[in-house]
Amino acid sequence: MKDISYIGEHLWAGNLGHFxxxxxxxxxxxxxxxxxxxxxxxxxxxxxxKSWLSFSRKSFWIHAxxxxxxxxxxxxxxxxxxxxxxxxxSHSSTTLPVHYIVSSFWEGQEGSFLLWMLWHSVIGLVLxxxxxxxxxxxxxxxxxxxxxxxxxxxxxxIGELKIGxxxxxxVRETMANAPIFQNPNYLKLYLTNGNGLNPLLQxxxxxxxxxxxxLGFATTAVPFSFALASLWKKDYQSWIYPAxxxxxxxxxxxxxxxxxxxMWAYESLNFGGYWAWDPVENASLVPWLVMVAGLHxxxxxxxxxxxxxxxxxxxxxxxxxxxxxxxxxxxGILGESSVHSFTDLGLSxxxxxxxxxxxxxxxxxxxxxxxxxPAKGKVDEQIASREFWLYTGAMILFVSAFQIITSTSIxxxxxxxxxxxxxxxxxxxxxxxxxxxxxxxxALYKFFGGKLAPPKDVHAHYHKFQIxxxxxxxxxxxxxxxxxxxxxxxxKVFKRLYTWAAIAIIPSIAVFYFSEYQANQWIFLLYLWAxxxxxxxxxxxxxxMFKNIKKQGASITHxxxxxxxxxVLISSxxxxxxxxNNKYTYGDKFQEKDTRENxxxxxxxxxxxxxxxxxxxxxxxxxxxHYYKIKFQNGSESFVLQPNAQxxxxxxxxSNPDTKHYLHKDIFTYVSQVTDxxxxxxxxxxxxxxxFLMNAAGGDTLLLxxxxxTLTKMEPGAAHLSKEEQKVLENAQAALTANFNCTSTEGRxxxxxxxxxxxxxxxxxxxxxxxxxxxxxxxxxxxxxxxxPTKASANFTAFERKEAFVDYVILKAIEFPWIQLVWWxxxxxxxxxxxxxxxxxxxxxxxxxxxx
Amino acid sequence: MxxxxxxxxxxxxxxxxxxxxxxxxxxxxxxxQVAAENPEKDYHIVxxxxxxxxxxxxPKVDANYFEFWLQDQKGAVSKVVLHQGKPVDFDxxxxxxxxxVGNMSDGFFDADQMLTxxxxxxxxxxxxxxxx
Numbered sequence: 001m002k003d004i005s006y007i008g009e010h011l012w013a014g015n016l017g018h019f020x021x022x023x024x025x026x027x028x029x030x031x032x033x034x035x036x037x038x039x040x041x042x043x044x045x046x047x048x049x050k051s052w053l054s055f056s057r058k059s060f061w062i063h064a065x066x067x068x069x070x071x072x073x074x075x076x077x078x079x080x081x082x083x084x085x086x087x088x089x090s091h092s093s094t095t096l097p098v099h100y101i102v103s104s105f106w107e108g109q110e111g112s113f114l115l116w117m118l119w120h121s122v123i124g125l126v127l128x129x130x131x132x133x134x135x136x137x138x139x140x141x142x143x144x145x146x147x148x149x150x151x152x153x154x155x156x157x158i159g160e161l162k163i164g165x166x167x168x169x170x171v172r173e174t175m176a177n178a179p180i181f182q183n184p185n186y187l188k189l190y191l192t193n194g195n196g197l198n199p200l201l202q203x204x205x206x207x208x209x210x211x212x213x214x215l216g217f218a219t220t221a222v223p224f225s226f227a228l229a230s231l232w233k234k235d236y237q238s239w240i241y242p243a244x245x246x247x248x249x250x251x252x253x254x255x256x257x258x259x260x261x262x263m264w265a266y267e268s269l270n271f272g273g274y275w276a277w278d279p280v281e282n283a284s285l286v287p288w289l290v291m292v293a294g295l296h297x298x299x300x301x302x303x304x305x306x307x308x309x310x311x312x313x314x315x316x317x318x319x320x321x322x323x324x325x326x327x328x329x330x331x332g333i334l335g336e337s338s339v340h341s342f343t344d345l346g347l348s349x350x351x352x353x354x355x356x357x358x359x360x361x362x363x364x365x366x367x368x369x370x371x372x373x374p375a376k377g378k379v380d381e382q383i384a385s386r387e388f389w390l391y392t393g394a395m396i397l398f399v400s401a402f403q404i405i406t407s408t409s410i411x412x413x414x415x416x417x418x419x420x421x422x423x424x425x426x427x428x429x430x431x432x433x434x435x436x437x438x439x440x441x442x443a444l445y446k447f448f449g450g451k452l453a454p455p456k457d458v459h460a461h462y463h464k465f466q467i468x469x470x471x472x473x474x475x476x477x478x479x480x481x482x483x484x485x486x487x488x489x490x491x492k493v494f495k496r497l498y499t500w501a502a503i504a505i506i507p508s509i510a511v512f513y514f515s516e517y518q519a520n521q522w523i524f525l526l527y528l529w530a531x532x533x534x535x536x537x538x539x540x541x542x543x544x545m546f547k548n549i550k551k552q553g554a555s556i557t558h559x560x561x562x563x564x565x566x567x568v569l570i571s572s573x574x575x576x577x578x579x580x581n582n583k584y585t586y587g588d589k590f591q592e593k594d595t596r597e598n599x600x601x602x603x604x605x606x607x608x609x610x611x612x613x614x615x616x617x618x619x620x621x622x623x624x625x626h627y628y629k630i631k632f633q634n635g636s637e638s639f640v641l642q643p644n645a646q647x648x649x650x651x652x653x654x655s656n657p658d659t660k661h662y663l664h665k666d667i668f669t670y671v672s673q674v675t676d677x678x679x680x681x682x683x684x685x686x687x688x689x690x691x692f693l694m695n696a697a698g699g700d701t702l703l704l705x706x707x708x709x710t711l712t713k714m715e716p717g718a719a720h721l722s723k724e725e726q727k728v729l730e731n732a733q734a735a736l737t738a739n740f741n742c743t744s745t746e747g748r749x750x751x752x753x754x755x756x757x758x759x760x761x762x763x764x765x766x767x768x769x770x771x772x773x774x775x776x777x778x779x780x781x782x783x784x785x786x787x788x789p790t791k792a793s794a795n796f797t798a799f800e801r802k803e804a805f806v807d808y809v810i811l812k813a814i815e816f817p818w819i820q821l822v823w824w825x826x827x828x829x830x831x832x833x834x835x836x837x838x839x840x841x842x843x844x845x846x847x848x849x850x851x852x
Numbered sequence: 853m854x855x856x857x858x859x860x861x862x863x864x865x866x867x868x869x870x871x872x873x874x875x876x877x878x879x880x881x882x883x884x885q886v887a888a889e890n891p892e893k894d895y896h897i898v899x900x901x902x903x904x905x906x907x908x909x910x911p912k913v914d915a916n917y918f919e920f921w922l923q924d925q926k927g928a929v930s931k932v933v934l935h936q937g938k939p940v941d942f943d944x945x946x947x948x949x950x951x952x953v954g955n956m957s958d959g960f961f962d963a964d965q966m967l968t969x970x971x972x973x974x975x976x977x978x979x980x981x982x983x984x
Contacts, residue, residue, distance in 0.1 A: 406871055407874045453878060
């Protein structure tokens with residue numbers, strides 16, 4: 001087998017790619033070490049430090065170019081369909097439109113790691129030219145991260161141990177024993193097309209969501225690097241100037257990435273919403289919350305010299321949580337608790353080591369310096385000061401993040417504690433903790449038995465914590481904006497707070513009253529109040545400081561945040577499944593669980609959904625998508641939604657929703673079952689063909705199983721055929737059309753025309769077919785009585801379905817009130833972030849020019 | 853006591869509370885047998901589809917009734933009734949793990965949630981074809 005020389009492979013691409021991976025890996029090591037030495041020699045030996053600096057810069061440039069090269073090679077492999085490579089074979093196909101080629105690039109784990117590394121390289125180059133005194137240390141740390149990510153891609157074996165997984169593996173290397181690889185020409189013969197991209201990912205959002213999200217991941221490393229660099233350099237002050245705009249940029253981009261994920265879920269998946277508290281979503285939300293907390297303590301420190309300790313911890317944790325998120329989603333540990341799936345490349349051990357390794361570096365440096373970190377008093381010295389409330393807010397954000405990550409980590413808890421108990425005390429059974437009573441005993445059993453499952457009602461579980469926390473956060477956005485730093489303030493400031501708090505009661509009660517909350521859930525009223533308090537309070541800050549709009553990033557962002565959370569509340573609390581089926585009852589046994597949320601819609605038979613009369617009008621096909629036209633009519637208003645589905649032979653039905661957007665609500669629909677027309681006429685669904693003889697003059701009737709047919713007459717010509725078909729019959733010696741009037745057992749009348757012709761003494765038949773009934777009639781032969789040409793008859797064959805064919809869809813429709821506010825709020829937040837980034841960046845420039 | 857100590861204590865308290873109540877809220881992975889012994893409790897049961905030919909879903913009759921047979925990880929088999937439509941991706945995912953959430957009723961597992969994990973079946977199948 002070794003000696004086979006294969007034909008048609010493009011080995012140069014993979015060899016070059018793999019060479020570049022190794023180059024990138026080694027140059028990252030050189031750059032990290034070089035920058036380290038440069039930093040260490042900064043004071044002792046400036047000359048040497050400088051030469052190390054220039055060495056490291058070159059190394060990093062080589063690194064960045066190599067990463068770009070790897071990126072390019074992988075792209076070439078996918079773009080030119082080199083299916084001998086496993087990556088192209090597994091993730092793309094020749095039929096894939098070009099704009100989805102990029103999606104297949106990041107469908108696989110290797111591609112997404114590569115994307116992440118590419119962003120780090122770009123960021124590294126930006127830091128190289130902007131970080132000045134911080135360059136050596138931040139880039140040494142960033143290069144260290146690159147070494148670690150790069151090790152996930154090198155794909156080398158040390159003995160039995162696999163380190164990393166190269167994207168340039170050939171298909172024949174992944175399954176060396178497959179017989180097709182005995183054939184030197186296997187590529188041309190067998191691997192003519194790739195596996196294609198998962199249809200769920202063939203989506204506009206999937207082309208842009210990963211790059212943005214990974215930029216968010218990558219930028220989290222910058223505040224981390226600056227924090228560590230400052231601890232390393234023992235310069236605890238000036239790092240915050242460059243770190244601040246980067247932190248805001250990070251929060252902004254990561255936030256956009258998360259929102260895009262929500263958009264994608266809402267626009268193209270059918271779980272009915274933009275947020276499902278899925279572990280994969282949570283895993284990127286948690287670092288975001290921690291970074292937001294870190295940003296606020298950073299601002300406290302900048303203004304009051306307090307809270308530095310927390311700032312370090314939060315910024316280090318933010319990055320650590322990004323790594324933890326990667327571990328959770330890429331190691332396969334989430335198992336059955338997530339709907340997302342990632343192929344486990346067998347690297348979970350390596351991921352864990354890297355996670356712990358970088359954790360040790362990050363927290364270790366902090367630990368070493370813990371006593372030297374300056375602390376100018378505590379933030380709680382003056383309760384009526386801005387820093388106190390900012391700090392409280394940051395801590396609440398942290399608690400929120402902590403709760404989410406704890407629940408998300410249930411599979412990890414199972415692995416760690418379940419395994420631990422078994423190791424120490426042997427196998428566990430439900431009676432092990434009986435001594436502790438029913439409630440506690442049961443909890444202990446779950447905890448130590450490795451049997452913790454996600455909460456049954458995930459939404460209720462998270463909301464129980466997150467809604468009260470959100471209320472506090474929203475209220476604090478106003479308090480911390482209005483109260484000033486450092487001083488105890490009375491009177492005026494508090495009066496302003498009370499006033500807005502009181503005014504906010506009016507709209508919240510109004511909205512509460514007019515919205516459709518079924519229960520008297522006071523917590524929603526409180527939440528509404530917090531949203532309005534935040535919008536009004538921050539709005540008042542914005543208006544009063546309008547002249548200085550450049551500095552208004554914070555108030556704009558907070559308004560956006562409140563608008564978004566308002567939208568989240570209204571759209572999810574009032575979310576309503578409107579496709580309720582009222583036709584069936586199941587008896588008492590099922591009352592409670594009977595959700596009845598799917599509606600059976602037969603073609604052209606109307607039903608009601610909410611206030612609408614809905615009709616399924618039929619489908620149109622634009623392969624691979626089938627669009628199901630559903631007409632909604634409400635009085636004079638009517639619109640057609642076209643949820644679509646792909647009937648993928650490999651994956652079954654892949655459904656994509658369609659949504660009607662109003663200003664104040666969305667109507668979201670998708671189909672979960674449809675008639676697969678391609679299967680209807682398959683042999684197993686057909687009755688045996690039936691032959692029959694009829695008089696050509698017409699009048700004969702035949703009763704079939706599902707249809708009654710009558711031959712009205714046979715006449716010369718074939719005018720109903722298409723132009724192309726008629727062309728065939730141009731020089732026909734004879735052409736006859738048999739006209740049938742048909743009635744289905746359901747009472748539908750239709751006609752079928754079957755053609756029989758003779759051209760150049762050859763017989764031609766154009767069968768008559770009715771799509772809905774599936775009835776096909778073919779003319780076998782004409783029998784003309786030689787004695788009496790007027791007495792003609794014909795033999796026919798009828799092909800009929802076993803069962804009458806019903807064209808239907810199963811539809812689910814959900815109404816989301818005011819969901820637009822979620823997107824608008826996010827947009828306002830982004831505008832606010834833009835103002836903040838620019839403002840802080842200008843501050844940094846001023847700070848730097850002052851120090852030069 | 854210093855205010856910072858109070859805050860710290862408060863945070864630790866909240867932390868403990870969060871962990872405890874997460875465990876409290878958490879459901880349990882169990883087998884059909886345990887579910888049958890405690891019919892009043894809800895469980896998560898991980899299993900595999902068996903007897904695919906006995907699957908019942910006829911939307912023409914009832915679009916919200918789906919019945920199938922599941923074998924749990926200990927090998928016990930039970931009928932499962934799900935009062936929702938058959939999930940869109942069920943056929944695609946049926947060969948991988950299925951998690952049903954609900955409680956045991958008279959002779960069947962009454963599920964109100966079902967999670968099917970997207971497997972990498974899509975890739976595996978093609979690879980299996982290649983091996984032939």
